[in-house]
Amino acid sequence: MRGALLRYRTLAWITGLWLLVLTGEMIYKYILLDDRSTAPHWLFYIGQIHGLFYMLYLVFTIDLGIKARWKPATTALTCLAGTIPFLSFVFEHWRTREVKTAFGL
Secondary structure (H helix, E strand, O other), X not given: OHHHHHHHHHHHHHHHHHHHHHHHHHHHHHHHOOOHHHOXXXXXXXXXXXXXXXXXXXXXXXXXXXXXXXXXXHHHHHHHHHHOOXXXXXXXXXXXXXXXXXXXX
């Protein structure tokens, strides 16, 4: 259980941080720039990196959900937390507290 929780916590933070970077990139590209075609090409990779980490986050969230015997709705909501800025940090805190209390970690 400790390993699953650690993997989940790590990916929740990494996914949350990359989502914040992606949000900043989108604000810059679509709101601050007059013409988005003038944006640096490397900005494209921010979304790709976040997507990769989000997929890993999903795998580790489902793994923890199975091991902790979460209800399907709890697992689904926790999975969706990686798509809303700052929410993955909140859910990571809640789920960590729940798992540590339930399993005496």
